[in-house]
Amino acid sequence: MKQKWKLMISLLACGTILTACGNNKRDEQTEQKVTLTTAGEFPIVKEKLTMSMMGPNVGMAEWKDMAFFKDYAKKTNIQFDFTTPPSSDFATKLNLAFASGDIADILFAPGSTALTPAMEMDYGGQGILVALEEMIDENMPNFSKLLKEDPNLKKAITTPDGHIYSLPTIPRSTSAIWGSNPMWLRGDWLEALNVTELPKTTDEFYRLLKRFKEEDPNGNGKADEIPLSSSKDFRIRTWLMGAFGIKGSSNGIEENNGVVRYYPMTENYKAYLEYANKLYKEGLLDKETFSLSVEQFTAKGQSNQIGAFQTWTAYFVTGQTEKDSMNNPMLAPLTSEIADKPVLPMGLPIGRETFAITNKCSSPEAALRWVDYFYSAEGSDYLxxxxxxxxxxxxxxxxxxxxxxxxxxxxxxxxxxxxxxxxxxxxxxxxxxxxxxxxxxxxxxxxxQEPDATFAEFIKKESDEKIKPYVELAYPTLYLSNEESDQVQATATDLQTYIEQMEAKFITGVEPLDNWDKYVKTIQSMGVDEYVKVYQTTYDRWEKQ
Known part of the structure; x- marks a missing residue:
């Protein structure tokens, strides 16, 4: 017995393991001896190891030819056989791979549209996707550190059955907090009108837009100014809604102090519609807003016709250089009579389903050590x-x-x-x-060449002052169970279609806001109470984790 214990201790000491995956169903043919080195160091394995990887190809190069994979194989002693269908066809190919059982060891950057949360829970429950939580501490020092720093991170990637089946991307850049693009004002128009203080309320914003329309700020002698514009996706809606106390999630759900509500049937939303309708009716909001393509919207901006607009950075619309576009200030969120506290939607703190391991993998531990490097600043830069x-x-x-x-x-x-x-x-x-x-x-x-960090500093300063203090997460990143997902899926589609249609009609005046009560009753008849109840239940469960 002593000899057996000595052998086991010596094997553990040198990192030699017969790989297994806890409670996951393993393909017996995948089990092999892999000798790992110290976690967090290179190489990852002592002997060369080949695994298979599946991921979406955006069409710029074959993954097998990429310098990253070739160089990282030398560092780690791990190389891959790749299956990389075009990104446009990846979801279909991934479904076929799961259905046939011919699935790769590792899924790299599948994304939540291809590897959906429902698929993740389904194939995780079947043991096809490996549960990772018990292997993270021992094999992922960088990622483990992040989990300790942010308890909500673990909650966000843990499925209702208590397992972690995939790893996330964790954005920490300046723009990561942006749940929607910033609102920008044309700086030369402000100078032409001697505007020295930016609007803080919806009334002040309205008065500025009136001046944009009536006082020829572009100086061409024509009444061609469009005070506020957007392309047909009406991307300014979330920014405008913030002035009325709405965080603006795409599915209509938001949580406030533990209570979940469907905001498109609230008085706050009605006030937003009344304001947007007023802007539209008076020609302050572009009459073509609901039909403009991005290209048409940009063309107007580059013709110096738009005074206020929402985009990533101002020069995307104005056509200016980075240096000149720094003359265009961001506009902080506004307050209104119904909301005295400005709010903006916060960007999701993580992106899920970016890395998963299947039961075909010969060494999940090695795979986790391979990806852990990218959760450090140095490794992220390298990737x-x-x-x-x-x-x-x-x-x-x-x-x-x-x-x-x-x-x-x-x-x-x-x-x-x-x-x-x-x-x-x-x-x-x-x-x-x-x-x-x-x-x-x-x-x-x-x-x-002298690095020009001025523009990046400008964006950070504007964001820190005019976005960061006001962002709030509409609803936490969490998993619905498959049953809950089925419950809300059909209702969500019907609600979103109806809300999008009615929002445009209310704003343009096609549907009078006198019909608000009728609109609310229609939403109620579509099952919104049960829809909200599911999200309240999942929120309460998440809160208790």
Whole structure:
């Protein structure tokens, strides 16, 4: 007996394990001896290990040819056989793989539209997706640290059956808190009208829009100014709703002090509709708002016709340079008669379903150690930018400072992102990592080029002052059980379709707001009470975790 215990202790000491997955159903053919090194160090395994990986390809390069995978294989001793259908067809291919049983060891960046929460719970319950929670502490030092720092993170990725079947992306950049794009004001219009103080209330905003319309701030002598505009997705709605105390989730659900409500049937929402209708009726809101394509909306902005607009950064609409666009201020959320506290929707604190392990995997522990590096600042940068030599290299400038420089000297700078997209899968996909403001590090055209951090600093300063103090999460990131998901799915689709139609009708005046009570009764007849009840139940369960 003593000899057996000595053998077991020696095997554990050197990290040699016969991989298994706790309560998960394992494919017996996948079990093999894998000798792990110390967690958090390279290489990850002592002998070369080959696993299979499935993920969506955005079409810039084959994953097998990417510098990231080649270089990381050298660091880790882990390489992959890839199955990478086009991202447009990935959801279908993933479903077929699950159905046939011919599924890869690892699913990388599948995203929640392909690997839906319902699929995750279903295939996790069947043991096809591996439960990860008992292996995280021992194999993921970086991710474990994040879980300890933020208890809500673990709650957000834990399914109702108590398991963690996938890992998230965790955004920490300046814009990560943005639940909707900022509202911008045309700075040269403000100067033309001698506006020195920005609006703080809906009444003040209304008066500014009136001046935009009537006082020729673009200076061309024509009455062609459009005070407030948006494309047909009406992206300004969430910002406007914030002035009336609404957090503006896409499914109509929001939580306040533990109570869940459906905001499209509240008095707050009615007040928002009345205000938007007033702007529309007086020509302060673009009459083409509900029909404009993004291209048409942008064309108006670049013709210096729009005074207030919502977009990622102002130059996307104005067509200005970054430097010139810093003259356009963000507008902080407003207050109104019905809401004396400004509010903006907060961006989701995580993106789920970015990394999962199946029961085909020969060493889930090795797979977790492989991905854990990306939950550090260094590893996230490595995943996003790829290794040196792919499209950037270290050089020393005249000051003796080591800087990163693009290797693509004969390429239009506008095409530099293509080099990154060919080097790493972290392009156009939700990837498992901890993002931060420094993720896309300064990569210069020439070693002696002075980095222009001014614009980034401007965005951060505006965001810290005019967005960060006001953002609130409409509803926590959590899982509905399959039964709960089935309960709300049909109702959600019907409600959203009806609300979108009626919102446009109320704002444009096609449907008079005198019919509000009739509108509310229609919503009630569609099963909204049960819809809200499900979300209240799931919230209460999440709160108790």
């Amino acid at each position: 996003i930018n790829g290794p040196e030599g792919a499209y950037w290299q270290w050089e020393t400038n005249d000051s003796g400072e080591k800087v990163r420089v693009h290797t693509q000297k004969d390429v239009d700078p506008a095409q530099y992102e293509n080099g990154r997209a060919a080097a790493t899968p972290a392009y156009g996909l939700a990837i498992p990592n901890l993002s931060s403001p420094a993720d896309i590090s300064d990569i210069r055209i020439e070693a002696n």
